[in-house]
Amino acid sequence: MQFVRKTEGSAAVLVCLCNALSDKHVRACAGQCSVSEVYRQCGCQPQCGKCAGAIRDILREHQQPANAGGAFLEGAAAHPPSEG
Template identity: 45%
Template sequence: MIICSCNVLSDQDVRSAVDAKRTRSISQVYGCLGCRPKCGHCARAIRRLMDEALGSACASCNGCARSSES
């Protein structure tokens, strides 16, 4: 599914960038994908995808401070 129509970024593109680089900000995602934000309408969707990807990675990590909080 296309998440960013300005840069034609799919949800898979965003997930791949997060998985590969463990990006922590939307601007880092754009940088990893070789583009820049334009209109900004996709920011919430990108943040949601980042949270999902990082949340699932964190849940599977044994030494993470976040997973010991739960």
């Protein structure tokens, strides 16, 4: 269950009712961090744990996928043998 709290300009979705953490709080911590690091950076601790899945989903949205943007492969696959 998620609750919406109006803020300036756009709505913030509360993902943790125990600590009043919104999706914006989680996105501000996003990068290569874990759920427990989000709590730590926000200065709180997990209480009931029901929000962990939602926080994890938001963090995954902000992770860079491997080979994003069609990056070239390295190694033998990048340089197939030439026929000649």
